[in-house]
Amino acid sequence: MSPASDNPAIDTIIDRLKDLPGALLPILHEIQHTVGYVPAESVPSIATALSLSRAEVHGVISFYHHFHSEPMGQHTVQICRAEACQAVGARELEQHATRKLSTELGCTTADGTVSLEPVYCLGNCACGPSVQIGDEVHARVTPERFDTLISGLEKKQ
Amino acid sequence: MITVYVPRDTTACALGADAVAEAIKAEAAKRNLALNLVRNGSRGLFWLETLVEVATDKGRVAYGPVNAADVSALFDAGFLEGKDGHLALGLTEEIPYLKNQQRINFARAGIIDPLSVDDYTAHGGYAGLTRALAMQPQAIVDEVKESGLRGRGGAAFPAGIKWQTVHDTPPQQKYIVCNADEGDSGTFADRLLMEADPLQLIEGMTIAGLAVGATQGYIYLRSEYPKAHAVLQAALANAYAAGYLGDNIAGSGKHFDLEVRLGAGAYICGEETSLLDSLEGKRGMVRAKPPLPAIVGLFGQPTVINNVLTLASVSSIFEKGAAHYKSLGVGRSTGTLPMQLAGNIKRGGIVELAFGSTLRSLLEDFGDGTLSGKAIKAVQVGGPLGAYLPESALDISLDYESFAAASAMLGHGGVVVFDDSADMLEQARFAMEFCVVESCGKCTPCRVGSTRGVEVIDKIRAGEQRDDNLILLEDLCETMEFGSLCAMGGLTPFPVRSAIKHFPEDFGG
Numbered sequence: 001m002s003p004a005s006d007n008p009a010i011d012t013i014i015d016r017l018k019d020l021p022g023a024l025l026p027i028l029h030e031i032q033h034t035v036g037y038v039p040a041e042s043v044p045s046i047a048t049a050l051s052l053s054r055a056e057v058h059g060v061i062s063f064y065h066h067f068h069s070e071p072m073g074q075h076t077v078q079i080c081r082a083e084a085c086q087a088v089g090a091r092e093l094e095q096h097a098t099r100k101l102s103t104e105l106g107c108t109t110a111d112g113t114v115s116l117e118p119v120y121c122l123g124n125c126a127c128g129p130s131v132q133i134g135d136e137v138h139a140r141v142t143p144e145r146f147d148t149l150i151s152g153l154e155k156k157q
Numbered sequence: 158m159i160t161v162y163v164p165r166d167t168t169a170c171a172l173g174a175d176a177v178a179e180a181i182k183a184e185a186a187k188r189n190l191a192l193n194l195v196r197n198g199s200r201g202l203f204w205l206e207t208l209v210e211v212a213t214d215k216g217r218v219a220y221g222p223v224n225a226a227d228v229s230a231l232f233d234a235g236f237l238e239g240k241d242g243h244l245a246l247g248l249t250e251e252i253p254y255l256k257n258q259q260r261i262n263f264a265r266a267g268i269i270d271p272l273s274v275d276d277y278t279a280h281g282g283y284a285g286l287t288r289a290l291a292m293q294p295q296a297i298v299d300e301v302k303e304s305g306l307r308g309r310g311g312a313a314f315p316a317g318i319k320w321q322t323v324h325d326t327p328p329q330q331k332y333i334v335c336n337a338d339e340g341d342s343g344t345f346a347d348r349l350l351m352e353a354d355p356l357q358l359i360e361g362m363t364i365a366g367l368a369v370g371a372t373q374g375y376i377y378l379r380s381e382y383p384k385a386h387a388v389l390q391a392a393l394a395n396a397y398a399a400g401y402l403g404d405n406i407a408g409s410g411k412h413f414d415l416e417v418r419l420g421a422g423a424y425i426c427g428e429e430t431s432l433l434d435s436l437e438g439k440r441g442m443v444r445a446k447p448p449l450p451a452i453v454g455l456f457g458q459p460t461v462i463n464n465v466l467t468l469a470s471v472s473s474i475f476e477k478g479a480a481h482y483k484s485l486g487v488g489r490s491t492g493t494l495p496m497q498l499a500g501n502i503k504r505g506g507i508v509e510l511a512f513g514s515t516l517r518s519l520l521e522d523f524g525d526g527t528l529s530g531k532a533i534k535a536v537q538v539g540g541p542l543g544a545y546l547p548e549s550a551l552d553i554s555l556d557y558e559s560f561a562a563a564s565a566m567l568g569h570g571g572v573v574v575f576d577d578s579a580d581m582l583e584q585a586r587f588a589m590e591f592c593v594v595e596s597c598g599k600c601t602p603c604r605v606g607s608t609r610g611v612e613v614i615d616k617i618r619a620g621e622q623r624d625d626n627l628i629l630l631e632d633l634c635e636t637m638e639f640g641s642l643c644a645m646g647g648l649t650p651f652p653v654r655s656a657i658k659h660f661p662e663d664f665g666g
């Protein structure tokens with residue numbers, strides 16, 4: 001038995017996936033998908049279930065840009081920083097976005113609405129600049145369009 | 158009933174395809190018209206997305222780029238009968254951008270319903286597997302060798318030779334791993350293939366399993382591709398249901414299982430040994446070679462690891478035969494390469510051509526110049542580790558050998574165009590910065606060299622001891638090139654050096 005993590009949803013995920021070969025990434029994905037991030041309190045249970053040290057589990061979480069060990073904003077907005085988007089104004093868009101949201105890449109707005117994250121390519125390189133909000137990619141995102149997308153999120157509050 | 162096609166592909170949806178599909182349904186209901194709406198993959202003509210197609214007696218007729226607001230006008234103009242008028246492009250197959258391609262990997266893209274096994278088989282799918290099932294494993298490997306197929310992930314290593322090594326290891330648990338990490342900026346061919354024709358990849362991996370005696374496959378897909386993930390999951394379920402995967406493939410008694418695993422936003426996990434570590438649930442650290450993954454691969458077992466396009470090509474090689482495949486291309490670059498036109502380009506998308514056309518023809522005849530209308534300043538081919546080519550170098554032939562001779566890299570076929578507003582010092586700086594962000598950290602030249610590289614470029618920009626710092630930068634490049642374990646650190650100098658060489662004016666020269 002794994003030690004309980006105080007979160008039954010997390011324990012269920014670990015129990016369900018722990019016997020997969022190479023189970024750690026699938027477990028982390030599922031936890032982040034369900035909880036929104038990978039809470040520190042889940043690390044000991046994962047470690048026990050997979051016979052790893054806590055340091056090893058922590059090392060994996062911190063290695064991958066996708067996994068977060070802190071709660072995220074209500075919406076995750078990823079701005080593509082890679083070359084094909086740079087060629088059509090991604091640098092300007094990034095500056096605009098950080099000004100507009102008064103936050104840095106990799107941070108969450110003061111009101112907790114938006115986490116602004118860098119991403120290196122979304123496979124939409126023919127129609128950049130690209131922005132992903134949740135699971136939705138947006139193409140040809142000008143600063144104006146960025147503002148429209150953000151005000152759409154704020155309305156969803 | 159009339160069939161209307163609206164793509165479900167990432168780029169089409171990013172340009173509003175879902176809203177277009179909804180608008181078409183709503184408008185049809187309002188007008189009391191029955192229609193069959195299929196969400197196809199994309200044809201890869203992204204500059205025309207959302208590209209709506211209608212099936213007519215003469216063939217499919219295209220309209221685009223369509224926005225939701227155009228839909229009612231399309232109905233008024235009689236698009237359901239394929240009439241000319243609003244946004245009409247005529248027969249899809251006659252659009253020159255498509256017609257002038259030589260599509261093998263993308264022959265079915267946008268034509269079929271990506272999830273339908275019936276559609277797939279009706280368009281030649283699984284004919285290759287049927288043939289392979291009647292062959293001995295060695296004969297399958299020989300056919301791949303005969304085709305001359307080379308890896309499409311970057312290094313262009315002959316696929317058949319890799320397969321032979323795995324085939325020759327003693328019988329034990331072996332694996333087929335598909336590298337679907339597609340981390341290079343400017344590339345989306347893997348994504349489009351998985352979203353538009355996923356069964357082609359599934360079939361290719363199954364054939365690979367038969368060839369080397371592997372019963373388990375994994376597709377390592379980057380987490381940045383949620384749509385491709387959903388399509389692959391659904392296509393896998395359908396392939397299982399139709400008996401093309403599992404323990405009795407197409408009634409042959411042969412066994413192959415296939416699963417998708419997600420990456421987690423690390424560019425280095427596209428490097429094959431780092432990918433294997435990641436699949437095993439570890440940090441994606443690059444392993445020293447030897448041992449080759451073909452001998453000691455996933456979970457220490459013999460493993461074929463190939464790119465999406467490499468494995469997908471196998472299904473058409475078996476459908477049409479190695480000789481047909483080999484008849485396309487030039488020299489040792491056989492078959493076709495799907496080039497991806499990206500960045501500042503008017504007509505971005507997939508252009509699949511036999512090897513041997515020129516970069517200029519690709520950019521001018523297909524791409525139609527820059528999106529901004531300004532002159533082309535630089536083109537980066539082959540992803541973030543590829544060299545920047547100046548306008549004067551665009552007549553280069555699109556094949557592996559010509560690019561290698563020019564200290565450049567064709568790689569996965571991504572072509573990123575920059576107009577004359579680009580600052581090449583910024584681009585060189587970004588190459589170093591990207592290496593800082595994405596280095597796995599194992600070797601000092603890569604990890605520390607790239608950090609120093611950013612600092613030195615900042616000094617050059619500030620005009621501090623320019624000449625000395627340029628020499629220092631070249632020293633750093635040399636250390637990275639020769640002291641790095643993998644191409645992340647080893648090739649980052651290429652975009653940097655090419656920027657300095659071809660655009661000295663941007664470095665204060």
Ligand SMILES: Cc1cc2nc3c(=O)[nH]c(=O)nc-3n(C[C@H](O)[C@H](O)[C@H](O)COP(=O)(O)O)c2cc1C
Pocket residue numbers: 307308309310311312313314316336337338339340341424425426427428429430462463464465467468643644645
């Ligand atoms: C830093 C780095 C990133 C790579 N990224 C990818 C990738 O995203 N996709 C891919 O197929 N190959 C990538 N490769 C190449 C793989 O290491 C490997 O050569 C490839 O998976 C072999 O398949 P192929 O022979 O079919 O090309 C990368 C290599 C390096 C050094």
Ligand code: SF4
Pocket residue numbers: 425443595596597598599600601603604641642643644645646647
């Ligand atoms: S070159 Fe960089 S990415 Fe490659 S193994 Fe060394 S540190 Fe890791």
Ligand code: FES
Pocket residue numbers: 080081082083084085086120121122123124125128130342343344
């Ligand atoms: S570079 Fe931005 S989507 Fe590919």
